[in-house]
Amino acid sequence: MSTPGRAQRVDARANRGRILDVAEEVFGKGGESASTEEVARLAGVGIATVFRHFPTKAALLQAVLVRRFDGLREQAGALLDTTDPGAAFFDFFRHLVADAATKIAIGEALLDAGGDRDGEAAQASNGLRRTVGALLQHAQQAGAVRDDVELPEVYALLVATSRTAAHPDLEEEAKARALAIVFDGLTPDPSRRSG
Amino acid sequence: MSTPGRAQRVDARANRGRILDVAEEVFGKGGESASTEEVARLAGVGIATVFRHFPTKAALLQAVLVRRFDGLREQAGALLDTTDPGAAFFDFFRHLVADAATKIAIGEALLDAGGDRDGEAAQASNGLRRTVGALLQHAQQAGAVRDDVELPEVYALLVATSRTAAHPDLEEEAKARALAIVFDGLTPDPSRRSG
DNA sequence: GATCATATGGAGTCGCGACTTCGGATATCA
DNA sequence: TGATATCCGAAGTCGCGACTCCATATGATC
Numbered sequence: 001m002s003t004p005g006r007a008q009r010v011d012a013r014a015n016r017g018r019i020l021d022v023a024e025e026v027f028g029k030g031g032e033s034a035s036t037e038e039v040a041r042l043a044g045v046g047i048a049t050v051f052r053h054f055p056t057k058a059a060l061l062q063a064v065l066v067r068r069f070d071g072l073r074e075q076a077g078a079l080l081d082t083t084d085p086g087a088a089f090f091d092f093f094r095h096l097v098a099d100a101a102t103k104i105a106i107g108e109a110l111l112d113a114g115g116d117r118d119g120e121a122a123q124a125s126n127g128l129r130r131t132v133g134a135l136l137q138h139a140q141q142a143g144a145v146r147d148d149v150e151l152p153e154v155y156a157l158l159v160a161t162s163r164t165a166a167h168p169d170l171e172e173e174a175k176a177r178a179l180a181i182v183f184d185g186l187t188p189d190p191s192r193r194s195g
Numbered sequence: 196m197s198t199p200g201r202a203q204r205v206d207a208r209a210n211r212g213r214i215l216d217v218a219e220e221v222f223g224k225g226g227e228s229a230s231t232e233e234v235a236r237l238a239g240v241g242i243a244t245v246f247r248h249f250p251t252k253a254a255l256l257q258a259v260l261v262r263r264f265d266g267l268r269e270q271a272g273a274l275l276d277t278t279d280p281g282a283a284f285f286d287f288f289r290h291l292v293a294d295a296a297t298k299i300a301i302g303e304a305l306l307d308a309g310g311d312r313d314g315e316a317a318q319a320s321n322g323l324r325r326t327v328g329a330l331l332q333h334a335q336q337a338g339a340v341r342d343d344v345e346l347p348e349v350y351a352l353l354v355a356t357s358r359t360a361a362h363p364d365l366e367e368e369a370k371a372r373a374l375a376i377v378f379d380g381l382t383p384d385p386s387r388r389s390g
Numbered sequence: 391g392a393t394c395a396t397a398t399g400g401a402g403t404c405g406c407g408a409c410t411t412c413g414g415a416t417a418t419c420a
Numbered sequence: 421t422g423a424t425a426t427c428c429g430a431a432g433t434c435g436c437g438a439c440t441c442c443a444t445a446t447g448a449t450c
Contacts, residue, residue, distance in 0.1 A: 009417055009426060033228070035407060046429035051409060153373035156365055160355035160373075170351055178348035178355075185380030204447055207397060230437060241399030246439060391450100398445070404438090415428070420421100 016053045019043045024064045028103035032061055062121045065109050069124035072096065076131040086144020089135045090183060093158060097179060100162035107162045110155075129155060146188045157182055211248045214238045219259045223298035227256055257316045260304050264319035267291065271326040281339020284330045285378060288353060292374060295357035302357045305350075324350060341383045352377055 022043040026034045036057050040047045054060035075095065079088040100107045110125070129151070136154055139145040161182055165175050217238040221229045231252050235242040249255035270290065274283040295302045305320070324346070331349055334340040356377055360370050 007418090011417070012427060015427090036409090037407070040429095047408090048410080048429060049427080052427080055409090057408065149372060149376060150369065152365060152369035153376065156359040156362065156369065156373050157376060160352075160359045163358060164348075164351040164355045167351065170347055174345065174347040174351065177344060178351050181344060181348065181352060181380035182377065183380070184384070185376035185378070189379070189384060202448090204396060206447070210397085231439085232437070235399095242438090243399055243440075244397075247397075250439095252438065393450085394446105394448090396445105396447080399443100401441085403440075406436090406438105408434090408436105410433075411431090413428105413430100415426105417426080418424090420423085 012053075015043070015045055015049055019045065019050055019053060019060075020063060020067065023060055024068065024103075027061060027064060027105040031104045031108065034105075036060070061105065061109075065106065065121045066124040068103075068106055069121070069128045072099075073124070073128040073131045076128065076135055080131070080134055080138065085135075085138035085142040089139035089145060092132070092135055093161075093183075094179065096158060097162045097165050101165040104166055107159060107166060110159045110162070132158070143188060145186050149186065154186070157186075207248075210238070210240055210244055214240065214245055214248060214255075215258060215262065218255055219263065219298075222256060222259060222300040226299045226303065229300075231255070256300065256304075260301065260316045261319045263298075263301055264316070264323045267294075268319070268323040268326045271323065271330055275326070275329055275333065280330075280333035280337040284334035284340060287327070287330055288356075288378075289374065291353060292357045292360050295354075296360040299361055302354060302361060305354045305357070327353070338383065340381050344381060349381070352381075 019039060023039045026039050026042060030038075036050055037047055039060070040050045043050070050060065054063060076092050079092050082088040100110075109121070132155060133151045136145065136149075136151055140147055140149075161179060164170065164178055170178075214234065218234045221234050221237060225233075231245055232242055234255070235245045238245070245255065249258060271287050274287050277283040295305075304316070327350060328346045331340065331344075331346055335342055335344075356374060359365065359373055
């Protein structure tokens with residue numbers, strides 16, 4: 001675990017990266033029931049190589065999730081420094097939905113990992129959730145999102161809408177209208193404010 | 196296949212019903228990856244009995260779905276004869292979401308079965324979808340739902356919100372607020388009509 | 391209550407997928 | 421270029437879950 005006699009070989013590091021890339025796609029398409037063997041095959045390595053880099057299938061899936069969560073958090077964080085908080089919030093929402101459209105396993109995990117799952121993934125998930133919370137808060141302060149909604153339901157709707165978008169049978173236009181309905185529900189309604 | 200020499204024995208019919216009931220609960224809780232053996236155990240029968248009544252696990256799941264879809268369609272059909280079409284639509288939406296909260300597999304199948312799945316389940320699913328379509332149309336004619344939304348996205352949102360409700364970590368209040376957001380998005384907005 | 395087709399359940403088989411082993415290949419450093 | 425630690429893949433093992441076989445039990449008919 002401490003500094004080994006020799007550094008990790010470059011081919012090993014390259015393989016690890018390729019496995020991670022392929023796993024993201026395979027788990028994204030087939031969910032977590034996709035087989036490790038397929039990951040190995042598409043990555044062009046033997047099964048043993050996959051298991052050497054990631055001791056279990058769960059560890060592989062977790063590594064994929066951590067990377068994805070961290071990436072999303074980074075994007076959300078960048079949007080935090082934007083001038084228009086409302087646009088930032090809705091942009092991120094739209095981006096995540098479009099992105100998750102082909103990533104079944106990621107969508108599934110967005111909520112689950114927040115529960116009691118293994119340390120690293122849960123931590124990354126919480127980091128993402130916190131940043132989305134900040135995005136939401138700013139948007140609310142700017143008056144772009146209703147004040148009476150809270151993070152849990154927004155996050156839940158985010159995941160739900162992502163899953164909707166993941167369905168291939170649904171027309172693009174219908175997906176857009178579904179998103180519009182949710183956005184409309186999140187937007188403050190001037191005619192109702194007085195009540 | 197034609198009338199057999201003797202009618203089905205009453206214990207066999209009773210077992211079939213119990214298996215179906217238990218299967219609905221087991222698949223509802225654990226999704227379609229739940230094991231057939233657990234269904235048999237909880238139904239108090241041997242595993243062979245399950246497979247005698249339903250030749251494959253898929254056939255069992257399909258039988259569960261057909262029964263559930265037909266039941267939902269019946270409820271939706273009853274609401275069609277109600278005096279307030281808007282209330283009928285939103286009531287059914289609310290009912291389905293609450294009902295699907297503990298039925299993972301059913302929620303998954305609501306959209307999938309509409310695709311290219313096996314005959315019977317697809318047929319039942321389409322029947323349900325058509326009835327929901329009528330419910331939606333009536334609600335729109337009554338001015339309770341925006342005119343510019345169509346069945347596909349409404350159905351998708353229905354399923355997505357159901358999945359949201361299935362999550363145990365989410366507070367009841369948050370679920371209610373999520374539903375309120377969707378309903379709000381579906382309701383015509385007077386201040387925007389003039390545009 | 392005797393007969394017998396129907397139904398049952400426990401003990402299998404079989405295939406699939408997660409994970410391991412080990413002889414051989416390959417990058418790294420002198 | 422040679423030595424060696426690191427890395428690799430093909431061929432395993434192992435457990436789990438879908439599905440089958442057969443000796444036994446039981447409801448239906450007389």
